[in-house]
Amino acid sequence: MSTGVLLAHAQVITGADDAPVRDGAVLVEGGQVRAVGVDVEAPSDAVVIDCTGKTVLPGLVDCHDHLLGRSRYAEGTSDLGEPDATWAVVLAHYAQRSLDQGVTTVRVPGTRHAIDLAVRRAFDEGFLAAPRMVCAGEAITMTGGHGTGAGVEVDGAVECTRAARAQLAGGADFLKVMASGGVGTVRVGEDPTHPELDVEEMAAVVAVARAARKYVTAHADGVEGIENALRAGVTCLEHGIYLTAEQAADMAARGVRLVPTLSTMVNIARRGAEWGLPPEWIGIAEGVLEVHRQSFRNALDAGVVFGTGTDGYGDIVDEIIEFTTYGVSPMRALQAATRDAAQIAVPGAEFGVLAAGRHADILVVDGDPLTDLTTLRQVVLVMSAGQIVRQSG
Ligand SMILES: [Zn+2]
Structure with a gap:
């Protein structure tokens, strides 16, 4: 010993x-x-x-980090022609940075060509000290849907089943579905309020996950997307920008968790120009700041379990501080970044x-x-x- x-x-x-x-x-x-x-x-x-x-x-535990920082790789455009090996180095770089910041676990909710799983294998062999990685492989999204650059495009329940099983076969720890459009859009006309994968499609993914004793989290911004994801039986929601009081109560009653990524939207709105982010993102983020605040208030009032997630925009400390702007105590905010985020990332976690x-x-x-x-x-x-x-x- x-x-x-x-x-x-x-x-x-x-x-x-x-x-x-x-x-x-x-x-x-x-x-x-x-x-x-x-x-x-x-x-x-x-x-x-x-x-x-x-x-x-x-x-600390970051439940939502694609390990691409704010680099051009994070912008999700599918026309980036760099080979997977190049992406792997970028992921390894940001994994190192997470560790520098005291983040010892990163949940990676969707990566191009499941590079997260490949990079983790090298970490596991000890080539680099890295945070514990909890990986989704490719996110599952509809044709032309949110995050196509970090996922696999599918339509219909059968394709969803196949994509879900493929991620698990590759070693995914959980599955990520796109229930709505988002702030970080790639396609012109994409909007966070648009529902994307439907209930039947997401339920197919949930069934695959359950059979393998894994869970599903949904990128869900708009009311309809959130509703569809909850009906499909997901375990966790990412962002939840338009979450209503009724939906929050439903989440609390059924133990569905929330990774609100509050600082992500605040940072994109306030610092996006300085960071050189796409102007469309900044406009969308500015437009949702107020409703996002109300939705997180709904979650707090309902007693929804929540945890830290950054999406790579800003650091985890930004998110912890953001929680306290709602009257959450520093101790409670730290519990959300440690105990609760750990249980969200890995139910039953020993860390x-x-x-x-x-x-x-x-x-x-x-x-x-x-x-x-x-x-x-x-x-x-x-x-x-x-x-x-x-x-x-
Ligand atoms: Zn994300």
Whole structure:
């Protein structure tokens, strides 16, 4: 067994508890958290890391990141002729950047030619330290639908069944369907309020997922798209821009989760021009900001479980801070970025909280995020499955 590591004299945020542990410690051994608390006994040969003035928390979880940043690869146009190998390097680059930011798990909801699955195989063999990747392979979209550049185009339930099975055969952990148009459009005339795959088509994907004990999440912006996705039996919604109070209540009652990607839309609207994003995207994002705010308010009021997702536009700290603009406490926002996001990405996940027996995916930051969330950007150490993969100073 590897030598233990004791993170000592830290403020510890477990992700599960509503209060932090002051002057606490976390003992890590063999890839797992062994103990958390004030009086942690460490073996005499444990490496002790003094974390005075620092905060130890679970590694962050981004439930929606295609690992393409804001590069031209992220714009989804199908006329990008670069070979898959080039894309693989781009994905690996952004996976590295996620780890730099303390993101130890990334859920990838749709990738061209299922490159996410191929890149993960190289990570799993140890060629690069990387976040845990939870992959959808190709997103499933209608002909000419949202995200064609990150997915496979299908029409009718039979083609949906085939596409869903193909993703699972390739190693996908979950499936992604496009229930509506979106903000990041490729096709002229696409609109977030347009429904895309219909109930029967999405239900076919859900049936394939259920049979394999996997789940489906739906890109769903407009009211009709959201309604169709909920009727089809998806487990999670992405964006939910026009989510109504009734739909939010339905989600809460049936345990359907939400990855609202609030900062994505805010960032595209406010910083899109500076970032050189397509002007149509900026116009659409500006147009939905207000209704998106109301929809997330509906979700909060109904008690829908929600988690962090960035879509690569801005960092995860932007999204955590965005939650707090709704009156969500910093602690609650951090739980959404750790415990809840982990359970959204991988139901039953053994990561996302710091407790004995859980995977040691850990972030150490300088300062106290409970008083200033931007201290989350002062990354001191990142541990993935008990291995130190980033350390500053
Ligand atoms: Zn996306």
